[in-house]
Amino acid sequence: MSLTFLCVHAHPDDEASSTGGVYPLLAAQGVRTVLVTCTNGEYGDAPGGVKPGSPGHDPDAVATLREGELDRAVELLGVERLVRLGYRDSGMVGWPQNDDPRSFWATRIDEAADRLAAVLLEERPQVIVTYNEIGFYGHPDHIQAHRITLAAIARLDYEPTLYFNAIPDSVMTQYRARWAEEARARRAAALARGEEPEPESDDEDRDLGTPDEQIAATIDVRSVVDAKFDALAAHASQLADSFFMKMGREQFRAVMGTEWFVRATNPLGIEGPVTDLFAGYR
Numbered sequence: 001m002s003l004t005f006l007c008v009h010a011h012p013d014d015e016a017s018s019t020g021g022v023y024p025l026l027a028a029q030g031v032r033t034v035l036v037t038c039t040n041g042e043y044g045d046a047p048g049g050v051k052p053g054s055p056g057h058d059p060d061a062v063a064t065l066r067e068g069e070l071d072r073a074v075e076l077l078g079v080e081r082l083v084r085l086g087y088r089d090s091g092m093v094g095w096p097q098n099d100d101p102r103s104f105w106a107t108r109i110d111e112a113a114d115r116l117a118a119v120l121l122e123e124r125p126q127v128i129v130t131y132n133e134i135g136f137y138g139h140p141d142h143i144q145a146h147r148i149t150l151a152a153i154a155r156l157d158y159e160p161t162l163y164f165n166a167i168p169d170s171v172m173t174q175y176r177a178r179w180a181e182e183a184r185a186r187r188a189a190a191l192a193r194g195e196e197p198e199p200e201s202d203d204e205d206r207d208l209g210t211p212d213e214q215i216a217a218t219i220d221v222r223s224v225v226d227a228k229f230d231a232l233a234a235h236a237s238q239l240a241d242s243f244f245m246k247m248g249r250e251q252f253r254a255v256m257g258t259e260w261f262v263r264a265t266n267p268l269g270i271e272g273p274v275t276d277l278f279a280g281y282r
Contacts, residue, residue: 003278006034006125008116008149010104010141011041011089012070013235017244018136018165019129020077020228021221021259022277027078028224031278034081034123035074036116038145039104041066042089043097044238052091059089065237073231083119085112090140098140105140112144113151120152125160127277128153129261132164137208153265161268163217163261163277171260172209179243215260217274222257229256 005026009015015023015035027033042059043052044066050057067084074082090105091097098105104112120128130149135142146164153162167175187197221228229252232244239245244252261277263270268280276282 001281002032003030003127003281004032004034004123004125005127005277006036006120006123006129008036008038008128008130008145010038010131010135010139010145011044012037012066013041013044013073013232013238014142015070015077015079016073016228016231016235019259020073020231021224021257022129022219023077023079024224024227025219025221026277027080032081032123033077033079034083034119034125035079036083036085036119037070038085038112038148039087039089039141040084041238043091043095044089047237049241052095052097062237063089066235069235069237072234076227076231076234078227081123085115087112087141090144093138093140104144107144109144109147109151112148113155116148116152117155120156120160124158126281127161127163129163129165129277132166132262132264136165159265159267161266161270161277161281162264164264166210166215166260166262167208168212168215168260169209170212175243182243182246210260210262214262215273216263217261217277217279219259219261219275219277220257221259222253225253225257229253 007015007019023033040063042063044062045051046057046062087104087107088100088102090103097103100106128149131142131146133146135146153160190197229249232239270280
């Protein structure tokens with residue numbers, strides 16, 4: 001049986017952060033790999049870290065920049081087919097861009113689901129990955145990706161196995177400790193320079209973890225972790241100063257060699273946690 005893996009991601013760079021290990025791992029195993037990216041990422045940072053809404057931020061120029069970054073990342077990850085749905089980035093929760101009729105968030109679910117279902121029927125993936133009902137961290141475009149994926153699957157003439165990306169609570173506790181230490185160091189450095197320290201971020205307290213007992217798939221991606229690092233680095237306009245890149249390659253190898261998923265559908269009746277997203281299919 002030929003095997004196909006497909007992810008539905010919201011923005012350029014999402015494919016690398018949560019599935020940047022399973023893509024090259026599965027590709028090396030001969031699995032066909034497909035990526036659907038829902039938006040163009042217009043409301044990411046512009047060059048120089050210019051934030052959306054600030055002088056010098058050109059959303060269309062940002063989208064063009066991110067298009068090239070995504071092309072490079074999918075090449076590094078061994079993705080065989082990239083499908084861009086081309087919706088406009090909706091921005092964060094409460095931003096005025098949420099109401100732009102061109103935005104992904106404002107798009108009718110039926111419309112986007114029809115387009116996604118057409119891709120699914122062409123590819124017929126056994127395994128699909130997207131986000132949970134809160135979009136992992138509450139971004140409108142991630143929530144919309146979840147919604148259209150479920151609606152598209154309901155249009156199929158077969159039932160694939162659907163997974164949501166996740167981070168176990170036990171791992172998230174370690175991440176939070178690292179983020180808090182980095183924030184303390186930045187504040188201390190600012191005070192030493194006589195500057196006003198940056199305000200504490202709500203992100204440090206955001207609950208992004210999943211109870212460990214709900215993790216259904218734990219995937220060892222250490223053999224391809226360099227490809228994941230390189231794919232994240234390809235998204236330099238958004239991630240050059242990120243948690244991932246600050247680690248450096250050596251520490252990244254040490255701590256980013258696992259990806260986790262929650263099983264949302266189980267057409268094969270698999271019992272218990274697995275170490276292969278295609279368990280039961282091969």
